[in-house]
Amino acid sequence: MIEIIPVGGFSEIGRNCVIVKYEDESVILDLGLNMEEYIRLTEDEDVPQRIPLKTLIRENAVPDLDSVKEEMKTVKALCISHAHLDHVGAVPFFTSKINFPVHGTKFTIEVLKRLLDDKRKNLKNLHAHPSNCKFKVGKKLEIEFIHVTHSTPHTVIIVVHTPEGAVVYANDFKLDNAPLLGERPNYAAMEKLKNVKALILDSLYALDPRKTPSEAIAREMLRDVLLGTTSENKNIIVSTFSSHIARIKSVVELAESLGRKPVFVGRSLCKYLDAAKEAGIINFEGKAEFVRYGGKVESYFKKHKNTKNKLFLATGHQGEPKAVLSRLANQKIFPFQHEDLVIFSCKIIPNEDNFKNREVLEKKLKNMKVRIFTDVHVSGHACREDHREFIKKIKPEHVIPTHGNVEMLEAQKELAKEMGYEDKKIHILKNFNRIFV
Ligand SMILES: [Zn+2]
Known part of the structure; x- marks a missing residue:
């Protein structure tokens, strides 16, 4: 059985973090800030790095990794999906607890290095990968990065391959077929995935019935x-x-x-x-x-x-x-x-x-x-009709909507139901509300 442990960003927007565990090995996917809470805490501070981690956790500004102490003993790697602060921004605050490698794409790792410098923190074990790649992080776990488009470069969908199937983490993405920087999403790699047990899916625009423009x-x-x-x-x-x-x-x-x-x-x-x-x-x-x-x-x-x-x-x-x-x-x-x-x-x-x-x-x-x-802008997040295409390509057994408020997550659930998923295969989770798939 694969265990999915939501740590941050479930039934809230921000501080994205989830642990995927298989037997005695696990990986952390993303370690982000809740920007609203973080800014509120730090706006009067000239030296924000002095805010204790305990305070940041208590105020919901960073994921509460202290509540998963047992799982932390099994972590083989931290994998970051992209360079946005709600996905990578909390890493500098956890350097004393990160005694495992950190993986990301080149741009993500370059941004992370600068975030660490800003806080005068250091992490030795940083690994920069191409946007499409596979690497082992334990005896049983293999990670795959699949290139996807978003509003920052080198964004990837992270696939955790286990001997019993895969978990796909697509948080955040859009399906841009005419991107201005980098390639189109790697649809071939997405369609090649087999035995996907669960899909953790960005739901920010699940209420928007259209395809996000390029x-x-x-x-x-x-x-x-x-x-x-x-x-x-x-x-x-x-x-x-x-x-x-x-x-x-x-x-x-x-x-x-x-x-x-x-x-x-x-x-x-x-x-x-x-x-x-x-x-x-x-x-x-x-x-x-x-x-x-x-x-x-x-x-x-x-x-x-x-x-x-x-x-x-x-x-x-x-x-x-x-x-x-x-x-x-x-x-x-x-x-x-x-x-x-x-x-x-x-x-x-x-x-x-x-x-x-x-x-x-x-x-x-x-x-x-x-x-x-104002609003001379197009979003970097997929809308409802992109979500439909994406679910069709990935064919997951379970759908786990994330990155949205309750209405957005419910809208994602409705879409999955419309596509034929049974209620018991769609999971609207709260932080620490773990499931087995
Ligand atoms: Zn993002």
Whole structure:
């Protein structure tokens, strides 16, 4: 029997973590942050690494690995699906407990190295793999990475092969048949899988009855805004997710079409771009300027008065008060003028703080008579009709919806039922609500 132990991210969104156990061997899949709780805990802290692990666990900011002490003795590896913080961000807080290898793709491992550096932590046993590969992690367990598309590069579906069948972990993904960076999803490898006992499935857009549009559509939306709007003699700022390298690539290409030099402003943005360069994905050096440190932002704009032949990419699309975009708007660092363009290539991640912060930021921009473009964006998560295709390809015996609130998980259950699954084969789990398959 294969045991599946949900540790974080079940009936909640964030801090993804699940243990798959077979006899006396197990693997941990993902070790992420609950961003909302983590930000709430750390926003008043200048040195967040000083928050004790116990507090982070108590406040539900990281997965509670202390509650699975027995299983921890059997762990052979930690495998990370992709570089988003809700999947990898908790690793630096558990370095003293991670006495096993950590596996991920090249970009994921490069990002993880930087997260560890930020917290002045170290892990020796990091393994960077290609996006399609197989490797052994114990006598009985073999891991397979299958390339899939998402909103950050080198995302994989993780398959845990055991002598009694496989568990497929697809959290997060989209099925993009015209990706702008990297290959299409590896459908052949998905269809080749045999004897899949369980599928753990991203459900964020399970309520949305459509197929998620390609990233190529997001590029067209950006092209329309950037090339179809009067911007001569105006400043342009685009804000998007720092880890969304494909989106950033589109912005850089469009800046070139406009004859503007791209300028990356913000530490987090530059950190992910460095990781992308190191992972061999893309290198913008020579093509763009980098303002890497928060402290340098002000001096950059003091020194560079001609800002209208540039296109600025800045962090802070959720309106985070400490991020670059809010600072530019608040502190009069940036020479905002009537009808400058601020483009939000993102959606607001739905929580109260984000809505409030964005409202404050947009109000300030409006007061300066800046033109605001919101939602120039396409999601990185699969929708209901992608889920259907995916379940058809994987043919799991059991379906375990994750990464969603109760309504989303229920919607995923309804889809599985519609596809002929019996109630007892669909499992809406809570953390530590373990099952055998
Ligand atoms: Zn993700």
